Amino acid sequence: MTPEKRADYWSANLLLLMVLLIIWFVVSFGFGILLVEPLNAFHLGGYPLGFWFAQQGSIYVFVALIFIYAAAMNKLDIKFDVGEE
Amino acid sequence: MTALEIWTYSIVGLTFATYIGIAVWSRAKSTSDFYVAGGGVNPVANGMATAADWMSAASFISMAGMIAFNGYGGSVFLMGWTGGYVLLALLLAPYLRKFGKFTVPEFIGDRYYSQTARVVAVVCLILASVTYVIGQMTGIGVAFGRFLGVSYEMGILAGMGIVAIYAIMGGMKGITYTQIAQYVVLIFAYTIPAIFISLNLTGNPLPQLGLGGEYMRDGVSSGMTLLAKLDQVVTDLGFKEYTTQVMGSSLNMFVYTLSLMIGTAGLPHVIIRFFTVPKVRDARFSAGWALVFIAILYTTAPAVGAMARLNLIDTIQIGPIGSEQGNLVYDDRPDWFKRWEATGLLKWEDKNDDGRIQYYNDQNPEFAAKAEEWGWRGNEMVTVNNDIIVLANPEIAGLPDWVIALVVAGGLAAALSTAAGLLLAISSAISHDLLKGVFMPHISEKRELLAGRLAMIAAILLAGYLGINPPGFAAGTVAIAFGLAASSLFPALMMGIFAKRMNSAGAVAGMIAGLVVTLLYVFQHKGILFIQGTSFLAPDLGMGANWFFGITPEAFGAIGAGVNFLVAIAVFKFAAPPPEHIQHLVEDVRIPRGSGAATGH
Numbered sequence: 001m002t003p004e005k006r007a008d009y010w011s012a013n014l015l016l017l018m019v020l021l022i023i024w025f026v027v028s029f030g031f032g033i034l035l036v037e038p039l040n041a042f043h044l045g046g047y048p049l050g051f052w053f054a055q056q057g058s059i060y061v062f063v064a065l066i067f068i069y070a071a072a073m074n075k076l077d078i079k080f081d082v083g084e085e
Numbered sequence: 086m087t088a089l090e091i092w093t094y095s096i097v098g099l100t101f102a103t104y105i106g107i108a109v110w111s112r113a114k115s116t117s118d119f120y121v122a123g124g125g126v127n128p129v130a131n132g133m134a135t136a137a138d139w140m141s142a143a144s145f146i147s148m149a150g151m152i153a154f155n156g157y158g159g160s161v162f163l164m165g166w167t168g169g170y171v172l173l174a175l176l177l178a179p180y181l182r183k184f185g186k187f188t189v190p191e192f193i194g195d196r197y198y199s200q201t202a203r204v205v206a207v208v209c210l211i212l213a214s215v216t217y218v219i220g221q222m223t224g225i226g227v228a229f230g231r232f233l234g235v236s237y238e239m240g241i242l243a244g245m246g247i248v249a250i251y252a253i254m255g256g257m258k259g260i261t262y263t264q265i266a267q268y269v270v271l272i273f274a275y276t277i278p279a280i281f282i283s284l285n286l287t288g289n290p291l292p293q294l295g296l297g298g299e300y301m302r303d304g305v306s307s308g309m310t311l312l313a314k315l316d317q318v319v320t321d322l323g324f325k326e327y328t329t330q331v332m333g334s335s336l337n338m339f340v341y342t343l344s345l346m347i348g349t350a351g352l353p354h355v356i357i358r359f360f361t362v363p364k365v366r367d368a369r370f371s372a373g374w375a376l377v378f379i380a381i382l383y384t385t386a387p388a389v390g391a392m393a394r395l396n397l398i399d400t401i402q403i404g405p406i407g408s409e410q411g412n413l414v415y416d417d418r419p420d421w422f423k424r425w426e427a428t429g430l431l432k433w434e435d436k437n438d439d440g441r442i443q444y445y446n447d448q449n450p451e452f453a454a455k456a457e458e459w460g461w462r463g464n465e466m467v468t469v470n471n472d473i474i475v476l477a478n479p480e481i482a483g484l485p486d487w488v489i490a491l492v493v494a495g496g497l498a499a500a501l502s503t504a505a506g507l508l509l510a511i512s513s514a515i516s517h518d519l520l521k522g523v524f525m526p527h528i529s530e531k532r533e534l535l536a537g538r539l540a541m542i543a544a545i546l547l548a549g550y551l552g553i554n555p556p557g558f559a560a561g562t563v564a565i566a567f568g569l570a571a572s573s574l575f576p577a578l579m580m581g582i583f584a585k586r587m588n589s590a591g592a593v594a595g596m597i598a599g600l601v602v603t604l605l606y607v608f609q610h611k612g613i614l615f616i617q618g619t620s621f622l623a624p625d626l627g628m629g630a631n632w633f634f635g636i637t638p639e640a641f642g643a644i645g646a647g648v649n650f651l652v653a654i655a656v657f658k659f660a661a662p663p664p665e666h667i668q669h670l671v672e673d674v675r676i677p678r679g680s681g682a683a684t685g686h
Contacts, residue, residue, distance in 0.1 A: 001676075010675055017175055024171045028164045033339050036157070040329070046310030047297040051328045054160035055152075055387040056293060059167045063376050066174045070369035073179070077366070082676045084364045 001082065009080040016072055020065050028058040092490035093232050100270050100494045101247055104501070107262045108251030116530050119256030119537050120187040120513050121360045121683045126261055128367040132374025134261045135358045137268035137502035139166075139349075139375070140382060141217070142224025143562065145271060145499035149478075150471030152390035156325065158332030159390065161341045161640075167376060167383050168342070169349025172575075174372030177350060178359040180582045180674045182368035185683045187360065189353040189510075189574065190518040196581040198667055199589040200523060205596050207514045209573045210353045213566040214507045215551070217354075218544075219559040221504035222552025225497060231428055231476075232493040238553050244501060245549040252505050253541050260505045261361060267498035272381055274495020278479045278488055279385045282392050285482055287311055292388030315395050321406050322398065322445040323452030327391065334635050341640035348567030348642050351575030354503075354510035365677035393474040396481050401444045401466070407459045412441040421480035425473055432468035437461060444469075508548060512540035557615030563639045564607045572599035572645025580653060585671045587653065590660035595653030603645030610638040 031039055036050030044052050077083030086094075113119040126134070144166070152159030184192050190210060194203025222241055229240025251259035276292075283295035286302055300307045300314040307314065315327045332338050349355065358375075359368045400419065404411035415433060425431045433442060437460055444466040446452060476496075479488045516537040521528050528536070551559065558565060573596045580587040580595075610630065612619040622628055631637050636644065662668075673679070 006672065006676070013675075020171075020175060024168065028168050028342065029339060032160060032164055033335060033342065037329075045294070045297040046299065046312055048312070048328050051157055051160075051312070052297065054157060055163055056296075056384055058164050059380050059384055062167050062171050063373065063380055065171050066373035066376055067370070069175055070366070070373055073369055074366055077677055082678045084366065084677050084680055 005080060009076065009082055012076055012080075013073070016069065016076070020069055023061065024065055027053060027061045032058050089486040089489060090232075090234065092486045093493050096487070096490040096494045097233065097497060100266075100498060103266050104247060104263045105250055107266060108254050108259050111251075111255045111259045111262050113254065113256040113258050113534070116187075116517075116534050116537065117683065118258045119534055120509075120517065121357070122256075122258040122261045124361060124683050125363055126361040128362050128371035129374050130265055131261070131358060131362050131367075131371045132376075133268045133378050134264035134361075135355065135371070135375035136378035136382075137264040137271065137498070138358055138506035139355055139379060139503070140271065140499050141503035142221050142496065142500035144382065144386075145275065146224060146228075146472050146475050146496050149386045149389040149393065150474035152387050153394040153474045154469075154471060155332055156319075156327035156330035158330050158338065159387070161332055161338050161345065163383055163387060165342045165345025166349055167379060169346040170372055170376040170379070172346055172350035173355065173359075174369060174376075177356065177575075177578055177582070178372050179365045179368045179677070181356060181578070182359050182362065182683075183365050183674050183677060183680045185360075185681055187357075187683055188513050188517050189356050189578070190514055191522065192581065193574075193577055193592075194518070194522065196667065196670065197577075197587075197589040197592045198664065199593060202577070202589060202593050202596070203518060203522060205593060205600075206574065206577070207518050209569045209596070209600060210514050211511060213352065213569045213574075214354060214511045215547070216558055217352075217562050217566040218504055218507040218511070218548045219551045219555055220562045221500040221507070222548050223555060223559065224500040225504070226552060228493055228496045228500070232490075241549055241552045244497070244504070245545050248501055248505050248508065249542070249545050252508055252545070253538050256537060256541070257357075257361060257509055260509055261358075263505065264502045267502040268378060270491075270498040271495040271502075272378070274491045274498070275382050275389075275475075276385055278482060278484055278492060279389050281484055281488075282396070282478060282482045283388060286392050286395065292385045292392075296388040296391055311395070312391065315391055318395060318398050318402075322402065323449040323456070324446045327394070333631070333637055333640075336634060337631075337636055337640055340636050340643050344571050344640050344642035344644075344646075345563075345567055347575045347646050348571035351570035351573075351578065352566070353514075353570075353574065354506040356578075357510060357513070358506070360683045365680050389478060390474060393478050393481065397469070397474075398444065400481065401442050407455065409439075409441070412443055414441050416440065418442070421477050424480070425477050430468065430470035430473045430476070431466070434465055434467050436463045436465050442466065504548065508541060508544045511544045512537055515540040515544075557612065557617065559615075561607065561611060561615055564611065564641070565604075568603045568607060568639075568642040568645060569600060571642030572603040572649055573597075576646050576649040576653065580650075582671065582674060585668055586657075586662050588657055588660050588663045591653040591655075591657030594656040595649040595651075598652040599645040599649030602648045603641055606633065606641045606644075607638040 032054035039050030040048035042049040190203045190206035193206040225244035226237040226240040230237040251263050279292040280290050283292040287295035287298040289295040289298045300309050300311040362371050401413050403413050443461045447464040577592050577596050
């Protein structure tokens with residue numbers, strides 16, 4: 001494997017990480033803490049929306065993020081031919 | 086023997102027999118079996134074992150109570166203890182699996198080509214894990230003491246005995262398969278009472294939906310949501326509004342959540358679970374499964390907390406607030422109330438001698454005038470322990486005895502599974518990192534396996550001793566265990582993977598700086614090793630309580646991590662870059678191809 005290809009794989013990985021970690025930050029620290037008050041003006045069923053993100057929503061998003069990461073990395077592994085046999 | 090005792094002995098006995106059966110079936114035959122369960126664990130199974138490994142006595146018994154009494158502020162635990170898995174899955178687990186060794190200090194030692202780095206990592210690991218394991222031991226002692234009619238010490242000895250059987254014989258292999266069984270026990274024990282209480286209060290069997298549903302006790306519609314009802318009930322008694330009550334300040338909640346997340350990702354007993362799966366891709370998916378299994382409990386806990394708080398207040402405040410008949414007559418208190426008074430988790434003092442219970446917030450100056458007018462002389466529920474929320478939940482909801490017995494078995498499963506994982510992290514650090522890594526590099530595999538078992542015995546004895554005689558710092562699980570994992574281990578691991586040129590000097594200086602700064606802040610508030618009277622806050626010098634931007638010592642790990650990163654980068658610039666072969670090692674860790682099963686050499 002050439003050093004260029006190695007570097008490309010790594011930067012594709014870093015880009016993916018950046019996108020996913022931004023979402024991770026926004027749903028928990030953003031919606032759950034920093035923006036909780038304005039969001040509480042809206043409701044999701046009987047939940048004030050900010051409170052819902054802090055006690056329920058962020059956790060669901062975390063689960064989704066890990067599976068999206070795992071699936072996307074598998075694709076990257078195949079694309080760059082660095083996966084396990 | 087009462088019916089409840091018979092149920093409790095039967096269910097706890099049955100679960101214990103299962104754990105012992107698994108122990109006999111899964112004996113360790115090699116160091117690979119002992120340290121990483123042979124490296125062939127299915128990723129979903131490992132996810133389940135990780136969930137049990139992770140969810141401790143505190144998650145099971147105490148967390149819902151912490152949420153119940155902190156309301157929205159309790160969200161730091163919910164987000165912090167789950168969000169860390171995103172960091173673990175994306176930043177650490179797959180790469181450390183690819184590295185393919187047995188322990189966390191081993192990665193740090195190899196990556197930073199330094200025995201010093203490895204020993205510092207061992208010290209952090211042992212400090213964090215020992216503090217953490219004491220909490221599990223006391224949890225076991227308390228559960229036995231309250232429900233099985235044996236003494237606290239006997240309870241701990243029984244717990245030690247059961248862990249010893251499967252951890253010494255099977256090492257990680259025995260621990261993995263018992264953790265899977267323990268997960269099943271604990272998740273049923275947690276969710277069944279939650280489903281009943283949610284049905285009872287909202288008509289919805291799913292607690293996650295019930296918490297956002299309409300309040301309709303016993304099917305009677307109230308026209309209000311459950312959370313609005315709870316907000317009203319607590320504010321009417323002078324407490325802070327449930328859905329907006331913050332913990333400290335928004336900044337403190339932010340830093341606290343971040344500390345718990347980083348700490349979660351850096352805890353060695355969790356990381357080593359990912360060394361047991363066959364491939365890098367398995368490690369990625371396994372982290373997702375772990376969080377699925379964790380989320381089942383973590384999304385249920387806020388419903389349990391909110392609903393139990395409402396039930397507790399409704400039990401005491403039976404009529405309009407302020408009218409004499411509004412408060413429960415003490416002699417009419419329900420049976421569960423009496424039972425939990427006997428344990429000291431609930432305590433009542435009749436401050437105004439009216440024989441009725443007044444439970445309200447007497448620290449609220451705006452409420453004081455009203456309370457005065459009604460003849461209330463202070464909050465009479467002088468103790469309402471957090472743990473009551475989960476432990477008394479089935480009794481408050483009027484559930485049958487077998488559910489109560491199941492909760493006991495669940496609490497024990499949560500404590501035992503976490504204790505075993507921690508004990509393995511401690512014993513492998515001693516036998517693999519210290520003995521084989523530093524003192525006896527040429528030890529044979531057979532003798533290392535024996536050393537691992539002896540280290541396990543020593544760790545169990547130490548944990549039991551500290552459980553029976555808890556030192557002051559046992560109260561500091563969050564501050565010390567999460568603080569050290571966050572401030573010392575996580576940055577070293579992360580830079581080890583993502584900063585190819587980070588050198589030994591930088592990493593070691595960073596780890597030590599993070600460790601020292603965090604411990605100093607914690608000890609400054611709580612006393613040196615939490616010994617009373619040795620705290621050294623200095624308000625005259627601007628160092629009063631929570632002097633650093635109002636951040637509490639429990640929340641300080643993230644600040645320590647920041648110090649670690651800064652110091653590491655500063656020192657890095659003055660030292661030589663890592664040798665060529667280390668940079669190749671980092672390149673190699675970043676790519677899945679070529680991963681084998683974890684090995685000891």
